[in-house]
Structure formats: C-alpha cells, structure tokens
Amino acid sequence: MTAIVEEILAGEQRATGAADLMLQTAEWAAAAYARFDRARVLKIARAAAEVAYAHAGELAEAAVKETGFGVVAHKKIKNELTSRALFELYAHEDFCSARIRAEVKMVELPRPAGIVFALTPSTNPVCSVYYKVLMALVTRNAIILSPHPLARGCSVKAAQLMAEAAEGAGAPLGIIQVIEQPNLPLIEHVMKSPRVGVILATGGTPMVRSAYSSGNPAIGVGPGNAPALVDDSADLNHAAKRIIESKSFDNSILCTNESVVLAVESIADRLLQALKSAGAHVAKPEEVAALRELLFGRGTFNVEVLGKSAVEIGARIGLKLPPNTRVILAEIDRIGIDEPLSKEKLCPVLGFLRVPHAQGGITQARALIRLSGAGHSAAIHSQHAPTILAYGAAVKALRVVVNAPCSQGAAGYGTHLAPAFTIGTGYFGSSSVGENVGPQHLVNWTRIAYNEDPAEAFGDFSVLDAWAGGPALALGREAPMSLGRLQEGADSVQDPMPLPTSSAGTIDEIAILREEIRRMVLEELRGALRS
Amino acid sequence: MSDPKPQSPEKREFIAKSKTYWNPGKTQAWQDMGVDLVIDRREGYLLWDMDGRRLIDLHLNGGTYNIGHRHPELIEVLNRGTQRFDMGNHHFPSQARTALAERLARICGGDMHYTMYASGGAEAIDIALKTARHATQRRKIVSIVNAYHGHTGLAVAAGADRFKKIFLSDNPEEFVHVPFNDLNAMEDALKGKDAACLIMETIPATYGFPMPLPGYLQEVKKLCERYGSLYVADEVQTGLMRCGEMWGYQRYGITPDLVVTGKGISGGMYPIACVIVREPYAGWLTQDGFAHMSTMGGAELGCLVAMKTLEILERPTVKPMVNYISETFRNGLHEIMRLYPDFFVGIRQCGVVMGLEFDFPEGAKPVMKHLYENGVWAIFSTLDPRVLQFKPGVLMTADLCAEVLERVERSVGLAYAECLGRGGRGKIRAA
Structure with a gap:
C-alpha cells in the first residue's frame, strides 16, 4: 500500500471505532456471563488465576525490564499474591447466587456492573491486571483493560493469558479484552461510552479525575503519602x-x-x-x-x-x-x-x-x-x-x-484488611470508595422485598434458580449453521433445538452432547447424499 | 392489530410521482403488499420512512448495509479520499486499486493473486464467467435452477427464467441449470467436459437461503476438478463475515477458483464489486490486459471505502460478535417457534444469513407485512415466498437484537392469526 493510500485510510475514527467494537463484544459477553452459576464462574476464575500464577515470575521480569521500576523478586511475590491467593480469598465469597433472607422477607439477587473498564498503572502493572481481572471474573463482569503505555507489553501479555485461560474454561468470548495501543483520547472515548458499567481507575490524579467526570460510575483513588x-x-x-x-x-x-x-x-x-x-x-x-x-x-x-x-x-x-x-x-x-x-x-x-x-x-x-x-x-x-x-x-x-x-x-498483606491494589481514598480523597477495593464494588443487588405485614406470606425460593429459563445463552464461540424443515433433503436432518437455560452450569455438557448428535446425523447424511 | 398509519399527503403525492416517472409496476407492487416504504433518513441499522416511521433494517439490501448504513468510518474515509482522488482513470495503474487487490489477495490466500473490478455485482459475475471461458476455452456455464446472479448479459442468463425470458435474454444452449443439492444432476451437467465453470451462490439468497446439505459443496468442487470446470463462488450475499468467516465458502471447507464479491464490499457508500481469481486462471490479464475494461469498475473512491470495510471486518472482535448475534437470533427464534409450531416451522441459518420458514402458501408475505407495521423491515424470498429473508447486520448491538426478537414475536403472532386463525387450521393465540 502506498503512503498516500495508507494516510487516507488512517482516519481519526480508526482507534475509537475499533474500541467501540470491543465494547459491543464485551456487552454480549457480559450478558451471557451474568447468567452463569457460581460453580462455573469459579472454574473460569480459577483457570485465569492459575495461568496468572504460573507466569508470575516471567511477567515480573518482563515488567521490570519494560518499565525499569521495582524489583523482580518483589513483583513476583505481588503477582503470586494477586493470582492464586487472591482467587482463594474471593472464592470464599458468593457474588453469583441469590441470597434468601427469610427473616426480613427479602431475596437479594446479584447484578453485575456489566462492563468494567480498568485502567492499570505502570508501577504495579501485572499485579493490577491480575487483581482487576479476578475481581471482574468472580462477579460475572466483562472487563476491558487499558494498560499504562509504559507497561504495555507485560500488561497486554498478562491480560491475554488470562483471557485465553478463561475462555478455555468456558467463559463467553471477549470476557477479558485489552486495548493494545492506548492513548489519552481513546481512553476518554471509552470512559464516556454508555456501554461501560463502571470505571476502575488506578493511575495519576488527572486520569482519575477524568474518570470521575466521564459521566459513568467510577471507582478512582487518589495518591498516598x-x-x-x-x-x-x-x-x-x-x-x-x-x-x-x-x-x-x-x-x-x-x-x-x-x-x-x-x-x-x-x-x-x-x-x-x-x-x-x-x-x-x-x-x-x-x-x-x-x-x-x-x-x-x-x-x-x-x-x-x-x-x-x-x-x-x-x-x-x-x-x-x-x-x-x-x-x-x-x-x-x-x-x-x-x-x-x-x-x-x-x-x-x-x-x-x-x-x-x-x-x-x-x-x-x-x-x-x-x-x-x-x-x-x-x-x-x-x-x-x-x-x-x-x-x-x-x-x-x-x-x-x-x-x-x-x-x-x-494493601491487605500482613493485616486483615482486604488485599487490594486499588486503595479507596473515600470522601477525604475525592473517591467514591473508602475501603480497599474488592469484588463487592463491582456488583449491585436487586432486592425483592415483601410487605412486612405478617399476613403476607414470604414465598419459597429455596429450590428456584434465578438464572434459569429464557433462551439458551449465546457464548460467541461459533456462528450456528442449520437446515430448515421445508427445504428439500432437510427432512432427514432433524436439527436439535437449542435448549433453554436450565442451570447454566450444565450447558457445557448439553452443548457437547448436541454437537455429538449433530455430527452423527451429518455423517449419516453424507453417506446418503449420493444414493 | 394496530392499523397502519395513514399516509401523509406528501407521501401519497410522492408515490404517485414514482409511478409516473420511475417504475409503476414495482411501486404499485409494494403498495399491494402493504409496504408503502419510502426510505428517507438512515443510520446504523435503522431506517426512517419519509413519514418519519422508524424501521430496523433486516433486509440490508442483500447485505449491502452489512456494517450498517452510513458507517462513520466509511464517511470519514470517503471524505478524506475526495480530498485527493476521484474515480480514477481505469486505463492506468492505480494506487487505490492495487492496494485493495493486494488486501484481497492476502485475505483470500493461496494463489488468489488477482482482482478484477466492476461497478456492481452483475458486471463482476460477467467478468468471472468471461474469465472462466477464457481460461478453459469452453462456453458452457452451469448454474443452479432458480439461481440469482444479477441482470447483465451473462449473469442474467445464468439466473432464473423469471428475469431473462421477459428480455429474451435466455440462452439454453450455453446456460445449463441443475437443481440445488443434487449431486447426480451436477455430475450429469459437468461430465461432458464442456463446461467452462459452475457458478453458484454459496447459499442461494433469492431462493430463500436453502442450505447446502452437508458435504454437497465439497463434492461439487471435486466434480468440477474431475471434469475440468472452474468453480465460481458468488459470495455477494454470503461473504464479508456474514456466515461467521470472511467468506461463506470457508464454512463449507472449499476453495473456489474465482470469488465474486459485491454489495457489502461497497459499504453501501460507493459502488464497487470485485472478482478475485486464482493465478492460473487469470491468463487474459497477461495475454491482453485491455480485453475487459470498465470506466467505473474499481473506482478509486470505491476501493478506499472497500478497504476500510475490510479493515473493519477483519478486527478481531467482529468474529465473536457475529457469533453472538447469530446465536442470539437462533436461540430467540427457537423460543418463538415453540409458540407457533405449526406455522413458524424452521430456521435456515449460516451465521447471520438466515431464512425463516413459514408453513403456509406465501407465508412469509404476511409476516413481512406485520413486521413492517411493527417497525422491522425484512423481505420475503422472491423465489420461495414461504421463506422470509432474515438478514441482521454483523455489527448489531445486543440491545437492538433483543428489540428485533421482541418485535418478531409480536409480528409472527399477528401473521399467524391472519393466516391460520380464520382458516380454522389452528388456534388463535392472543398476540
């Protein structure tokens, strides 16, 4: 391509257009993931945490090499703490299931933010990616990361490894995405997107203020001293x-x-x-x-x-x-x-x-x-x-x-504070959160509240699955192909109907079985086609 | 059922004018079908009728608006392009034409090195057929019964009688038609070793998207190889990620000898169509490069828009997005099928290329009408009016898909009541 053609094609909207597509994909992923049950969510988060742990040393080295900041051995410790250990900690809590509180006649349903837009710093690049991704995964959110340009390489690598592992463990495609060429106008564009659920801003004060003035909910924290x-x-x-x-x-x-x-x-x-x-x-x-x-x-x-x-x-x-x-x-x-x-x-x-x-x-x-x-x-x-x-x-x-x-x-190590790399500075520090930021900040709860009058009996919710019913979930893995019924030759192929969502944890098995049936039918058909 | 909104006097007057000066037959036919659409404003996957009514576009003019109407990045590239270029002079080497050809060669892979340019799909089909004739030195063209490849000389002859007999443009000596999904008929047509090529849409659109049976296209390709005929894939409606891959044929595991792309490649912004040809069959380009030409074919502004369209479609997020959209529609439509099992009976699908089957004579027409009245524009299949062409765009948002499904459910209910309610064949469901 000649320079002139390339220059014409390189419009101002190239980067923001690509980012909008990432947001659209994340929206699909978040919609499906928000219906996953806890077992399946933990499987996915564990897979991401394990691959993060396995690369703790390698990425610590990469981070120091790329940024020139910090000590490899200490970064390795932080990476280990924000992967396996953090997962173990978060796994003790349940951000996925309904809470039935019969004593106050209330059912509480977790409602994820949707898309978490996370800015990660150059100072603690890899562990911040680990930490934010795991918080998003255990709360059934999709996450888009924008690493600090000084730590682009190691941050992108960390995010991609976790994305592959999460998707390998059954997460919807696009659940973890990373902006590979971040710059200020692009970040501001994404921060202002109505598709973003919450911004998790760790970085310099201007970035944090920008997050707060984006019009979207934001969790940004101020500097320490x-x-x-x-x-x-x-x-x-x-x-x-x-x-x-x-x-x-x-x-x-x-x-x-x-x-x-x-x-x-x-x-x-x-x-x-x-x-x-x-x-x-x-x-x-x-x-x-x-x-x-x-x-x-x-x-x-x-x-x-x-x-x-x-x-x-x-x-x-x-x-x-x-x-x-x-x-x-x-x-x-x-x-x-x-x-x-x-x-x-x-x-x-x-x-x-x-x-x-x-x-x-x-x-x-x-x-x-x-x-x-x-x-x-x-x-x-x-x-x-x-x-x-x-x-x-x-x-x-x-x-x-x-x-x-x-x-x-x-930061929660050696005390009983919550382990965190985003330290809420609260109202003193112009922040919406005063605690160490944790997964609880990425999820709201729908509260189903009964009339307190004892004459109104509280329902029995104990055997119900809040996420069951409705159409099967789209996971983004493959574009479906199917024959209709009226087409000639189709009568020999009965397309298996997609099953409605029952317990989301069982989808894997059903999908595999359905694929197996489909393959058998097609094999048979292939033989019959020429006769 | 809600009564369709009365037409404004302006619209009534305009439709009369359309009949007087443009096309009386076509204009009237739409009025008769209950679709009085005059498209005015458009943006993304939305259209506004000249009376201000909003419609979600699931017709996309055959995939022309695959990435949406007036995509902002296409507008930008077209504006930037006009600061320096115009259509260009087709006699000379051109930076934009070569750049697009280079990109298509990379995308298609293998030895698909050459791109030949047209200003529209039918012209591109003609170029493909001429190229096949030159390469094989054979005249016969094999195509599918009721095929649709456009309306120029060779393209219309390869298509259904419907569009050629009226213009005395049929040519049964040289154009042979075989039924779709019938390998024996295909072999009979090819075994004389006198066919230059077989041309087929990977999934025949106007025929209502009947799907190739498993293994069919692979066997057809083998037959072509056995009998020395080239395989021309008409990817005008199935290409550009609509089947979940850049080209529909990739989903069926074949590699054609020539690929024709049109409609969507233009982004709906600047007319252009392309034929991508394997190196061994592009001989005329070397023998006599002036043998075919087209002043507006491969206009440079069109090449720029096409390159941007391909750039957008190649972004890594698009493939999962197409998967999500097509899965969501499949899953949601199956829920609706459960409500009307004796009416809405099947879904033909390959990605966002979809045909919805209604088991009632011309059943897709009332569905189209009720969809139109309920804010969705999708068109029935001309050659199989039981089938509604359901063609979402590849960049549709989750919210818009949800809105479409909700409107489809309502409209299918109304069409069901209209078709089967009075005839007593089924129960009327309160819609």
Whole structure:
C-alpha cells in the first residue's frame, strides 16, 4: 500500500471505532456471563488465576525490564499474591447466587456492573491486571483493560493469558479484552461510552479525575503519602525492621509506602540507629539537599527515580552506597509545601522528622496528609492504645496500619484488611470508595422485598434458580449453521433445538452432547447424499 | 392489530410521482403488499420512512448495509479520499486499486493473486464467467435452477427464467441449470467436459437461503476438478463475515477458483464489486490486459471505502460478535417457534444469513407485512415466498437484537392469526 493510500485510510475514527467494537463484544459477553452459576464462574476464575500464577515470575521480569521500576523478586511475590491467593480469598465469597433472607422477607439477587473498564498503572502493572481481572471474573463482569503505555507489553501479555485461560474454561468470548495501543483520547472515548458499567481507575490524579467526570460510575483513588508515627512505647527494633521492609519493598512503588517517619524526640536517635542497622543510609545534610534537588528539582516528582533502588538513587547524587543499602533516610525539619521531601515519594527515600511528643506527631501527620494523600494510608508503631486511637481519629487516612509494614499492611498483606491494589481514598480523597477495593464494588443487588405485614406470606425460593429459563445463552464461540424443515433433503436432518437455560452450569455438557448428535446425523447424511 | 398509519399527503403525492416517472409496476407492487416504504433518513441499522416511521433494517439490501448504513468510518474515509482522488482513470495503474487487490489477495490466500473490478455485482459475475471461458476455452456455464446472479448479459442468463425470458435474454444452449443439492444432476451437467465453470451462490439468497446439505459443496468442487470446470463462488450475499468467516465458502471447507464479491464490499457508500481469481486462471490479464475494461469498475473512491470495510471486518472482535448475534437470533427464534409450531416451522441459518420458514402458501408475505407495521423491515424470498429473508447486520448491538426478537414475536403472532386463525387450521393465540 502506498503512503498516500495508507494516510487516507488512517482516519481519526480508526482507534475509537475499533474500541467501540470491543465494547459491543464485551456487552454480549457480559450478558451471557451474568447468567452463569457460581460453580462455573469459579472454574473460569480459577483457570485465569492459575495461568496468572504460573507466569508470575516471567511477567515480573518482563515488567521490570519494560518499565525499569521495582524489583523482580518483589513483583513476583505481588503477582503470586494477586493470582492464586487472591482467587482463594474471593472464592470464599458468593457474588453469583441469590441470597434468601427469610427473616426480613427479602431475596437479594446479584447484578453485575456489566462492563468494567480498568485502567492499570505502570508501577504495579501485572499485579493490577491480575487483581482487576479476578475481581471482574468472580462477579460475572466483562472487563476491558487499558494498560499504562509504559507497561504495555507485560500488561497486554498478562491480560491475554488470562483471557485465553478463561475462555478455555468456558467463559463467553471477549470476557477479558485489552486495548493494545492506548492513548489519552481513546481512553476518554471509552470512559464516556454508555456501554461501560463502571470505571476502575488506578493511575495519576488527572486520569482519575477524568474518570470521575466521564459521566459513568467510577471507582478512582487518589495518591498516598503515608506518615509513620513511632512513639516512645514502640518496640524500636521491630518498628525499624518493618519500616525498612516496607519502604524497600519493590523499591517503594506501592502507593501505601511510608513517606515520612515521625519520631518522638525521646526515642529518635535510637530509632535512627535501629533503622541504620536494618539497612538505611542516613543522609548528611548536603546529601539531603542533593536528594531534594534530584527528586523534586523540576517541581514534580522525578519519574526517573521512580521505583529505583536506594543504591541507584545514591549513585545519582554521587554517593557510593554499600550494595545492601535498602533505604535512604533524609532528615527534614518541617512538613509542608516548603519542604518537597514531605511529598509522596515512590522510591526508597524516606523522610525523617523529629516531633516533641505523640500529640505533636499527630499534628505533623495531619499536616503531611494535608499536603497530599488524603484518605489514603497511615502507619503507627506504638503499644499505647489511646495514642493509636487518637492518631486514627485525627489523621485523614482511611486505613491506619499498626506495628506493621505500611506498603504491605495497608494493601491487605500482613493485616486483615482486604488485599487490594486499588486503595479507596473515600470522601477525604475525592473517591467514591473508602475501603480497599474488592469484588463487592463491582456488583449491585436487586432486592425483592415483601410487605412486612405478617399476613403476607414470604414465598419459597429455596429450590428456584434465578438464572434459569429464557433462551439458551449465546457464548460467541461459533456462528450456528442449520437446515430448515421445508427445504428439500432437510427432512432427514432433524436439527436439535437449542435448549433453554436450565442451570447454566450444565450447558457445557448439553452443548457437547448436541454437537455429538449433530455430527452423527451429518455423517449419516453424507453417506446418503449420493444414493 | 394496530392499523397502519395513514399516509401523509406528501407521501401519497410522492408515490404517485414514482409511478409516473420511475417504475409503476414495482411501486404499485409494494403498495399491494402493504409496504408503502419510502426510505428517507438512515443510520446504523435503522431506517426512517419519509413519514418519519422508524424501521430496523433486516433486509440490508442483500447485505449491502452489512456494517450498517452510513458507517462513520466509511464517511470519514470517503471524505478524506475526495480530498485527493476521484474515480480514477481505469486505463492506468492505480494506487487505490492495487492496494485493495493486494488486501484481497492476502485475505483470500493461496494463489488468489488477482482482482478484477466492476461497478456492481452483475458486471463482476460477467467478468468471472468471461474469465472462466477464457481460461478453459469452453462456453458452457452451469448454474443452479432458480439461481440469482444479477441482470447483465451473462449473469442474467445464468439466473432464473423469471428475469431473462421477459428480455429474451435466455440462452439454453450455453446456460445449463441443475437443481440445488443434487449431486447426480451436477455430475450429469459437468461430465461432458464442456463446461467452462459452475457458478453458484454459496447459499442461494433469492431462493430463500436453502442450505447446502452437508458435504454437497465439497463434492461439487471435486466434480468440477474431475471434469475440468472452474468453480465460481458468488459470495455477494454470503461473504464479508456474514456466515461467521470472511467468506461463506470457508464454512463449507472449499476453495473456489474465482470469488465474486459485491454489495457489502461497497459499504453501501460507493459502488464497487470485485472478482478475485486464482493465478492460473487469470491468463487474459497477461495475454491482453485491455480485453475487459470498465470506466467505473474499481473506482478509486470505491476501493478506499472497500478497504476500510475490510479493515473493519477483519478486527478481531467482529468474529465473536457475529457469533453472538447469530446465536442470539437462533436461540430467540427457537423460543418463538415453540409458540407457533405449526406455522413458524424452521430456521435456515449460516451465521447471520438466515431464512425463516413459514408453513403456509406465501407465508412469509404476511409476516413481512406485520413486521413492517411493527417497525422491522425484512423481505420475503422472491423465489420461495414461504421463506422470509432474515438478514441482521454483523455489527448489531445486543440491545437492538433483543428489540428485533421482541418485535418478531409480536409480528409472527399477528401473521399467524391472519393466516391460520380464520382458516380454522389452528388456534388463535392472543398476540
């Protein structure tokens, strides 16, 4: 094709037109999938989770190679946790069956969102794909993913693997789709589509705001900037180890990582010592200045250091740090707009501020979150319940992790919070969800509510199947072929009628049987055709 | 039954004019059938009559509007194309014609290297038949009884008597017709080794989409090979994903020697039709490249639109979408069949190529009329009026399919009451 012809064909509507077709297909897939029973849904979700788990290491490597962010070993752990482990967790809950609540004369029917449009970030690309796909699958939704362009390759691969596995396990075709060439106008086009049920936006603030202004329901979350208060009742060695473990995890790329340690003056020196022993380099004042310039010299956070190791960041300011250095500690004297190092830092550079007492720490924690990270996460290391409670009540964070690494703990690992890579920042953080986002956010419930008058008896729903009846489900696998009845020669072929949906779990077997019958009939006919 | 809306004075006046200046016979025939359609605005799979009535288009003019009316991407490419090109000069090599030919060669695969261009399907059929005659140096053309291939010289001669006798255009010496699905008759027609080719629609449309019996097309292809005749696949109505693959013949496991595509390839936006030919049979292109020509055949703007149409159809989501649409209609129509088992008796189907069978003389006509009155436009089969041609587009949305099924159920009920209610053959179901 000549360049001129190609240029004429490359209209502005090429990408949006293709995306509209993806949405239309997803709509079909969602309509069928919303009628699947729980056993069949779990089979499909398990298949997707297993293939995700099997590729956890390979895709962790691919992600680091492609983006340059983070640590392969840590990404592998995240990938494993968001595949098999997450499935096991979700499988305990039932998002597919009717709930009969005779005590309140109510039947509750799960109604999936339909199409989930999921934006996934470059920082946690593969595990975010895993997590969002599994949430969609267990709630009987179709999902269209739009990966961050910096992590396109590994994200697309992850989505395609899960799509193949899900379809192999019986999911309707197109249940998981991925936009392979995402760009801003295209994403905005899809976000505004009336076919989208809900947008799951993880990414930068502009993207999240754009999701909220699309006119479609959206779950988007704001940035983090977690304070970590250490008071004089804390076990300092434990606290130091946990802070270092958290801040160095995947080179601090989770938005739940600690931003600034607020150390009560009486234990501050001992805590510094403990942090050093745990792998921190305590920066000298001129090094702090250099770090400030490196991280925020251009006004906004320098993405060149995003997810880089402490050693690499040290090298950038001319420091030759020992290879086992995990975190660089930058002591600062204030929290506020005039100290850039008190902003969110998605790299293992950790602020350190001395506070006179716990109450002063709470005040500074509030200041930190005023700067950014409203509604996100905070950590405290303390044995003193009144302080912990006061901290939780004062700081505008919707999860406060106690005596645990914040990166992992706030994301639901090592605490009993829900494991999540989308951390609801709630009303503090201009978000519709304040919890760790889970499958429950992708499904509504129809409530069939009886008259409370005891004279009106509640029906017996116990043996009924809400998803039975109606025409057979279209699964998108093959365009049907059939002969009619009036056509000559057709009388010898009795087309098996598609059976109405009974229990959706039995469709596989029926379809196979029907195919078998059809094949036998056709064989017979083929022989008879020439006689 | 709801009374059809009265015509506006404007429409009445217009229909009179249509009879005066355009085609009195055809205009009147539609009025007699209760279909007073004058298509005005159109968009996607929707039409609006000049009196403002909305209709869902399940006729698509034989698949011309396969991807919908006025597809926005086609409008865009046509606009962009006119900034630089026009129809072109058919004597010279052309960027657009070559690009489309290259794309068709890739899509068809094998040694289907060459594309010959026409401005419409019938002209393309003529080119295909001429090409087969040149390649085999034989004159005889075999086709199916009651076939339909268009209205030009060779195409009309290969078709049903209905359209050729009136114009004294039949030629029984050279054009032989055999019954569909009859292999013995086919062998008899070919075994003289004097047939240039067999031409057939993969699924004969105007005949009401009778389906090839299992193995039939494969055996026919073998017979062609055995007796040295070429196999010309008329894919005008079955191609372009309508059967679930790009070409209908792919569903039947055969590879033809020549493929004719028309209607849908134009996107309904710019007339064009194509013949794709296997390399060994395209000899005239080398021997005398000027032997056939057509000023408007392969107009460059048409080539651009055709390329965009193919690009859209090749998107990976289209195939599952066609599967969903055709499955949904099959499943939904079977539910309706259960309601009227002695009237709506069968579904002929290959993807979105569908024929609905009504076991009543000319039973598809009242169904067509009631569908029309209920907002759906689908046409009966001229050559088997018990069968309604039911031709959804390949990009229909789930909501529109659901709406069609709901309207079909209502309309079949009304047609049933009209056909069988009074005759006492069946019970009247409250519709």
